[in-house]
Amino acid sequence: MEIPLNIDWQQILLHVFNFIILTGGLYFLLYSPIKKFIDSREQYYKDLDSQANAKLETAEKLEQEAKAKIANTDNEIKENRTKAEAELDAYIERQKAEANAKAEKILSDARDRAQAEKRSVMESAEKEIIDITKAVAAKMLSSSTDEAYSQFLDIVERDERNDNS
Amino acid sequence: MSKKRKIISLAVWLGLILITLVGIFLTGGTESHETIREIMRDAVLHDKNRISLFGMEVNPAVISAFTVTGILLTAALIIRLFVIPKFKIIPSKFQLLLEQLVGFFTGLGKSNSPHRNGFLNVYIFSAGVYIFFGTLFELFGLQAVTTHGIPIALPAPLSDINAAIALGCMSYLIIMSGGIAANGIKGVGKTLKDFSLPISMSFRLFGALLSGLLVTELVYYYSGLSFVLPVVVAVLFTLLHALIQTYVLTMLTSLFYGEVSEIHKKNKKIKGVN
Numbered sequence: 140m141e142i143p144l145n146i147d148w149q150q151i152l153l154h155v156f157n158f159i160i161l162t163g164g165l166y167f168l169l170y171s172p173i174k175k176f177i178d179s180r181e182q183y184y185k186d187l188d189s190q191a192n193a194k195l196e197t198a199e200k201l202e203q204e205a206k207a208k209i210a211n212t213d214n215e216i217k218e219n220r221t222k223a224e225a226e227l228d229a230y231i232e233r234q235k236a237e238a239n240a241k242a243e244k245i246l247s248d249a250r251d252r253a254q255a256e257k258r259s260v261m262e263s264a265e266k267e268i269i270d271i272t273k274a275v276a277a278k279m280l281s282s283s284t285d286e287a288y289s290q291f292l293d294i295v296e297r298d299e300r301n302d303n304s
Numbered sequence: 305m306s307k308k309r310k311i312i313s314l315a316v317w318l319g320l321i322l323i324t325l326v327g328i329f330l331t332g333g334t335e336s337h338e339t340i341r342e343i344m345r346d347a348v349l350h351d352k353n354r355i356s357l358f359g360m361e362v363n364p365a366v367i368s369a370f371t372v373t374g375i376l377l378t379a380a381l382i383i384r385l386f387v388i389p390k391f392k393i394i395p396s397k398f399q400l401l402l403e404q405l406v407g408f409f410t411g412l413g414k415s416n417s418p419h420r421n422g423f424l425n426v427y428i429f430s431a432g433v434y435i436f437f438g439t440l441f442e443l444f445g446l447q448a449v450t451t452h453g454i455p456i457a458l459p460a461p462l463s464d465i466n467a468a469i470a471l472g473c474m475s476y477l478i479i480m481s482g483g484i485a486a487n488g489i490k491g492v493g494k495t496l497k498d499f500s501l502p503i504s505m506s507f508r509l510f511g512a513l514l515s516g517l518l519v520t521e522l523v524y525y526y527s528g529l530s531f532v533l534p535v536v537v538a539v540l541f542t543l544l545h546a547l548i549q550t551y552v553l554t555m556l557t558s559l560f561y562g563e564v565s566e567i568h569k570k571n572k573k574i575k576g577v578n
Contacts, residue, residue: 147363150464155473158471172388174410
């Protein structure tokens, strides 16, 4: 039986044969290497992406750690400041106490010295009065009143000059 | 260029066209040994102009098919040896074109058949390239000598009904293989349900390419129609057919492949539910 439209099984098979050769050839020569390259590039970008994500995660972690450290440092600074302030207060108190003690000592020393000076002045004055009294009494006994008086005046003037010099 | 010089150039150009035209019509040309009816009939049936291939008398489309395959494989080999080893992460224009070509068919296969598409992608890539370049092949007008000693221009391979049937049936078998691989014997049933598919695929391809061939033959038969018009005809019936038929066949194949290779899970009846 003749097939219409000049359909020929042998030629159909020839076309199939030709197409199989073409498909195999194109697969090995073009499709496969290009597809492999496209896949490798996709993988390359995926790797880059995952690396970038990993770096981002590390950076975020580091940021968290840095923030925590900063927070800890603030606390440490506060503690140190409080401690330093306390130490400073104690030091000031100590210095004040020492200064007060020194001042009291200086005052008591000064007071002692003043007392000693006063005492020596009083003693010397008493001594002088006694000497003068002795001298007057001796004069009164030894000469007349005028002479005694003039001698007394001379003695007083001499003493005053001595005192002034 | 001055205005006077422009006018002279234009006049010379138009004069040359006119002289050539007059010459063409006065010389008359060689007499065609075939009538337009015979040419049209032969374009459809290929019962007269046959070519000898290793002792077998075959249609010129078979020679076209082998020639296209030879050209494509040679080009592929050159690309494989000299272009692909120089591929870079940031592609050059030609690399981009090749990647787009592979990416287009891979994307088409993946989008229409997401479950199973490894072999399908290779097939539609190959079929797409073959249809596109096979259709463009007729533009080159390569000559071959028939068994009667008449020189003829080689047609597009798929303008022959045998080539169209071969590709249509192969596509159907590929679809069936996808069904078998995914669903076993049920896949065969699903594919056989669309028994008209190989016929529709074959004749769509054949009809589309044959119509282009017939119009082209008609235009080239009359010398009066051989000016300007062939450019439009070539673009319309060759370039557009090449693009449209490539897309249609590869898209239909991947669509049906995806349909038959889809795995259907049984809906288990839940006990206690009426």
